[in-house]
Amino acid sequence: xxxxxxxxxxxxxxxxxxxxxxxxxxxxxxxxxxxxxxxxxxxxxxxxxxxxxxxxxxxxxxxxxxxxxxxxxxxxxxxxxxxxxxxxxxxxxxxxxxxxxxxxxxxxxxxxxxxxxxxxxxxxxxxxxxxxxxxxxxxxxxxxxxxxxxxxxxxxxxxxxxxxxxxxxxxxxxxxxxx
Amino acid sequence: xxxxxxxxxxxxxxxxxxxxxxxxxxxxxxxxxxxxxxxxxxxxxxxxxxxxxxxxxxxxxxxxxxxxxxxxxxxxxxxxxxxxxxxxxxxxxxxxxxxxxxxxxxxxxxxxxxxxxxxxxxxxxxxxxxxxxxxxxxxxxxxxxxxxxxxxxxxxxxxxxxxx
Numbered sequence: 001x002x003x004x005x006x007x008x009x010x011x012x013x014x015x016x017x018x019x020x021x022x023x024x025x026x027x028x029x030x031x032x033x034x035x036x037x038x039x040x041x042x043x044x045x046x047x048x049x050x051x052x053x054x055x056x057x058x059x060x061x062x063x064x065x066x067x068x069x070x071x072x073x074x075x076x077x078x079x080x081x082x083x084x085x086x087x088x089x090x091x092x093x094x095x096x097x098x099x100x101x102x103x104x105x106x107x108x109x110x111x112x113x114x115x116x117x118x119x120x121x122x123x124x125x126x127x128x129x130x131x132x133x134x135x136x137x138x139x140x141x142x143x144x145x146x147x148x149x150x151x152x153x154x155x156x157x158x159x160x161x162x163x164x165x166x167x168x169x170x171x172x173x174x175x176x177x178x179x
Numbered sequence: 180x181x182x183x184x185x186x187x188x189x190x191x192x193x194x195x196x197x198x199x200x201x202x203x204x205x206x207x208x209x210x211x212x213x214x215x216x217x218x219x220x221x222x223x224x225x226x227x228x229x230x231x232x233x234x235x236x237x238x239x240x241x242x243x244x245x246x247x248x249x250x251x252x253x254x255x256x257x258x259x260x261x262x263x264x265x266x267x268x269x270x271x272x273x274x275x276x277x278x279x280x281x282x283x284x285x286x287x288x289x290x291x292x293x294x295x296x297x298x299x300x301x302x303x304x305x306x307x308x309x310x311x312x313x314x315x316x317x318x319x320x321x322x323x324x325x326x327x328x329x330x331x332x333x334x335x336x337x338x339x340x341x342x343x
Binding site for chain 1: 225226242265266268269270271
């Protein structure tokens, strides 16, 4: 009888591998795990968009001021335009301070974009060379980060936010880390 | 003839393979530049995932190439430069995954499966040689016992009768 079991072994190995691969293949390979989840935010200080309002924002603003959201956007980024109303909705809920990180953009175009679509951000910072974005591990925009009261990155989403994502992930996470 | 020569000249004048590295990115120190190229070849471009940043034309790849060169110029070791990028983008950015607990199956899996297969094949042939294979041919299993003396005597008798 023990001998017979040997013949089932390859089938078992195959089944285990099949399940493993099925899980692997059903994941979107363009969405990468962030190396910075549960790590402190990098130190930075961003100037405001040239000619725009506000005084920019820095890593110090993100510590001790409740939960913050950083939304990386640019006027040339089409999906950013798609998700913009949802960022506005999130900001209107006033559950977190929403910052805009303007990524590799021309100031004039960025300001026109904000004028046209509305400016939901508590403050925005200009990152023309994308250096701060690289410190945040940004590789494709839009990207959205949730940062807790202690300046620890708790969540990152790559791609445009949709209503489901906002309701089921972003808002609960903000609530979870709200002091 | 002149045309042929021209064609031949063209063949030899074929430009060397183009790199994504732009001339303005190249460091003036050739040793340093070589190190930068070596590091860049091992770093994945996250936008076009199966290219290294050395090969890729993506914006992010260009930024990372420049950062690699900046860090080297600032006096970082090769390992420090790689750590700088990995701390931001994770192990995934390395085209060659590191050997650690989380990647043990990845590194040892194929060898373990090949080894297991080899052992199975060896066992199969060994069993067959010693004749104790679980799957024995039907003829071997049903071979009749040898004839008794009495039976042999009867065969002899019968054959004798048939003789002309």
